[in-house]
Amino acid sequence: MEEKVKSELKKIFGFSQFRGNQEPIVDNLLKDRNTFVIMPTGAGKSLCYQLPAVVSEGTAIVISPLIALMKNQVDQLNAIGVNAHFLNSTLTKSESNRVKSEVLAGKTKLLYVAPESLTKEDNIEFLKSAKISFVAIDEAHCISEWGHDFRPEYRKIKSIVAQIAPELPIIALTATATPKVQQDIQRNLHMESADLFKSSFNRTNLFYEVRAKVKNETKKQLIKFIKSHKGKSGIIYCLSRKKVEEIADLLRVNQINAAPYHAGLEPSVRMKNQDDFLNEEVDVIVATIAFGMGIDKPDVRYVIHYDVPKSLEGYYQETGRAGRDGLEGHCLMFYRYEDIIKLDKFNKDKAVTERENAKILLQEMAAYAETGVCRRKFILNYFGETLEEDCGYCDNCKRERETFEGMEPLQTVLEA
Numbered sequence: 001m002e003e004k005v006k007s008e009l010k011k012i013f014g015f016s017q018f019r020g021n022q023e024p025i026v027d028n029l030l031k032d033r034n035t036f037v038i039m040p041t042g043a044g045k046s047l048c049y050q051l052p053a054v055v056s057e058g059t060a061i062v063i064s065p066l067i068a069l070m071k072n073q074v075d076q077l078n079a080i081g082v083n084a085h086f087l088n089s090t091l092t093k094s095e096s097n098r099v100k101s102e103v104l105a106g107k108t109k110l111l112y113v114a115p116e117s118l119t120k121e122d123n124i125e126f127l128k129s130a131k132i133s134f135v136a137i138d139e140a141h142c143i144s145e146w147g148h149d150f151r152p153e154y155r156k157i158k159s160i161v162a163q164i165a166p167e168l169p170i171i172a173l174t175a176t177a178t179p180k181v182q183q184d185i186q187r188n189l190h191m192e193s194a195d196l197f198k199s200s201f202n203r204t205n206l207f208y209e210v211r212a213k214v215k216n217e218t219k220k221q222l223i224k225f226i227k228s229h230k231g232k233s234g235i236i237y238c239l240s241r242k243k244v245e246e247i248a249d250l251l252r253v254n255q256i257n258a259a260p261y262h263a264g265l266e267p268s269v270r271m272k273n274q275d276d277f278l279n280e281e282v283d284v285i286v287a288t289i290a291f292g293m294g295i296d297k298p299d300v301r302y303v304i305h306y307d308v309p310k311s312l313e314g315y316y317q318e319t320g321r322a323g324r325d326g327l328e329g330h331c332l333m334f335y336r337y338e339d340i341i342k343l344d345k346f347n348k349d350k351a352v353t354e355r356e357n358a359k360i361l362l363q364e365m366a367a368y369a370e371t372g373v374c375r376r377k378f379i380l381n382y383f384g385e386t387l388e389e390d391c392g393y394c395d396n397c398k399r400e401r402e403t404f405e406g407m408e409p410l411q412t413v414l415e416a
C-alpha cells in the first residue's frame, strides 16, 4: 500500500494503525477489485470505504439503509474535514440540487444514498454524469430475506450500478455472517468471485448461559442476578412493550435503578431513559429490540434475554452489546419452548415463505437454547466458523466440568 494512504489514516481519521483486516481490505478496493467484508459490529467497517474514498479520484457512492445513521456519518466526516453529502427523502428539491452540483463539481468524496433514492430515475441520470470512484453497500445483509432487516430496494442495487457504470468496483459490508445471508448477497450482487474478508465472530470475553424459564422462579432469579451486579450497567431484553413495563416496574419495586425503553414511549421519555443509561444515572435498561442500534456503551456488564429472541443472529447482535471494552460480559437467556411457539404464532399472517423462513430461524434459536454442547461452538458454527476446542467459558462447558470434577448428582446440575 502506498505511504500516502497510511498517512491519510493518521492525518484525517486520527488512527495510528489499521485494525484487523482493514489494511488488506482498503488495499484490495484501491486495486479496483470487488470486495466483500464480513466483520462484527464495532470492528470498524466504515473506514474500509471511507479511506479509499478520500484517496480516490471522484465520488464514492455509499448505500446505507438508515437515514438517521446516514446524517450522523456525514456530520462526522464533515467534522474531520472530509467533503461528504447525502441524498435521501429528507432533502428538499433545492437541497438535493445543491448536493448534486457539488458532486458534479468533483468536490464530494462520499455521497451517501438511501436505496429508495438510488432507484429514482433522475438520480440515476445524475449519477451517470458524475465521476464515481466505487460503490460501497453498507449493511449488505438488507439484500437477503435471511438477514434480520430485509429491504426489497436493496435487491435493485446491482442493476442500477450497472446502469451508472458497468465496471464500477463494489465493496459490500455486513456484520451478518450466516452462510445463507453471505450466499444471497454474493449472488444478488454478482459478486461470487469477489475477494472475501471475514473476521472471526468469537467474542471471547462473553460468558453465555441459558436458564429454564419457570413461572415465579425466573423473576426471583432475575432480581438476584442484577443485585449481584450492583452498580453495573446491564440491558434486559423483553419481547413486548407490556413486558418491558412490567419488568421495569418489578425491578424498581425491588430497589433496582431501572428504566424502560420501547417504541411506544414518548420520544422525549425514550431519549431521556437512553441518555440516563449512557450517563449512568440508570443502571439497568429494560428494552425491546428497538434499543441498541448504534449504541456504543463500552462497559455493559450483562445482557439478559427475559424472552427468547427471534433468531440466533439477533441474539448474537444483542448480546454483542455486552463487554465492548473487552472486560467481562455475562449473557443470560431465560428460555422455555412455549415462547418459541408464541413467536411463531405472531407470524401467522405473514406470507408463506416468510413464515417458513421465520420458523426455521426460530427452530435454530430453540436448538441453541436446548443444546448441551459448548454454546460458543454452536454460535460460531452458525456463522460458518469452527471452534476446535470447547470454550470452557459458557454454562455447558462449566457444567460438564463440575459434573466430572465434583461428581455432583445430575439433579443439582440441572437446577443450576
Ligand code: ADP
Pocket: 015, 016, 017, 018, 019, 022, 039, 040, 041, 042, 043, 044, 045, 046, 047
Ligand atoms: P462497524 O461499522 O463495523 O460497526 P464503525 O465503522 O462504526 O464499526 O467503527 C467502530 C468504531 O471503531 C468507531 O468509533 C471508529 O472510529 C473506530 N475505529 C475504526 N477503525 C479504527 C482504527 N483503525 N483504529 C482505531 N479506531 C478505529
Ligand code: MG
Pocket: 045, 046, 138
Ligand atoms: Mg457500520
